[in-house]
Amino acid sequence: MKAYIFPGQGAQFVGMGKDLYENSEVAKELFEKANEILGFRITDIMFDGTAEDLKQTKVTQPAVFLHSVILAKTLGDFAPDMVAGHSLGEFSALVANGALSFEDGLRLVSQRALAMQKACEKEPSTMAAVLGLEDQVVEQVCREIDGIVVAANYNCPGQLVISGSTGAVTLACERMKEAGAKRALMLPVGGAFHSPLMKPAEEELAAAIANTTFSQPICPVYQNVTTTAVNDPEEIKKNLIAQLTAPVKWTQSVQQMIKDGATEFIEVGPGKVLQGLVKKINREAEARSAEA
Incomplete structure (x- = not known):
């Protein structure tokens, strides 16, 4: 069974999506539609901007989403048995499996990015990667x-990301090292994603999601919050809202997909981060990049 997986923030690079735009009429049309919806030419920043330009929250999240979704729509053999996305990637996964339209998905991602940015500005907050400790010890x-400091991303065994107020995360990093972590390092992010500090963004996104139509997907999505196969549009909406303050349970999601029959993981979008994580979660798993 084929599991298509979609990356999140951090996978962006300058030039992303340019080959799709130049080689596919479908892709070109969708990129131009995106420029229209967003009200600025995101393609100019994606294809020819600087890494600094791409780092702006209002740009990064829609850029990664667009690269993933448009790549999925140009794949000749796109036939997923299941999908999952890492944080922001869950929106790409939901467009790819038909639960959300391209236009609605992009609008939600854009609103999510701006709401998260606003929440980040309320209090000094950050995230840190903790390597070489068991989940229970980190928790x-x-x-x-x-x-405020919580486990935010369960990326693979021995690699967790914590999130919270800057002081609490700094102190937690010192304690993690004392507890035997190989490394505990602050990440260059704008705020405490997937922590209680994202509550204002969650409330804003909840209103936007409530006003968006979700359809029956063509295959189950394994959501970050529950890690199990979800088909019901109402449940998908609920989990999507909870995702902003809840942890990304990537390890558990991949393990569940394998248990449910996934034999091949295909990463759709920029970078190869998720394939690497899949391999660390299960050495036997096959993982590769999608190619247009």
Whole structure:
């Protein structure tokens, strides 16, 4: 069974999607439609901007989404048995499996990016990668810290990301090292994604999602919040809202997909981060990039 997986923020690179635009009429049309919906030429930034330009939140999230979704729409053999996306990638996965239209998906991603940016500006907050510790140890250290810090991304065994207020994350990093972590390093991000500090963004996104039509998908989506196969549009909406303050359970999602019959993982979008994580989660798993 084929599992198509979609990357999240951080996978962007200058020049992303340019080959699609130049070689496919379908892709060109969708990119131009995106420029129209967003009200600025995101293609100019994606194809010829600087890495700094691409880093702007209002650009990064729609850019990764567009690269993934448009690539999926130009694949001749796109026939997923299941899909999943890492954080932002879940929106790409939902457009690819027919639960969301391209236009609605892009609007939601754009609104999500701006809402997250606003939430980031309310309080100094950050994220850090913790390597070489068991999940339970990371969770325990977070619980013992006075202040907001939580496990935010379960990327693969021995690689977790924590998220919260800057002071609490800094202190947690010191404690993680004392507990035996190989590394605990601050990440260059704008704020505490997938933590309680994203509550204002969650409320804003909830209103936007409530006003968006979701359809019955062509195959199940394994959502970050539940890690199980979901087909029901109402449940998909609920999990999508909860995702902003809840952890991304990528390890558990991949394990569940394998348990449910996934034999091949195909990464659709920029970079190869997710394939690498799949291999670390299960050495036997086949993983590759989608090619137009």
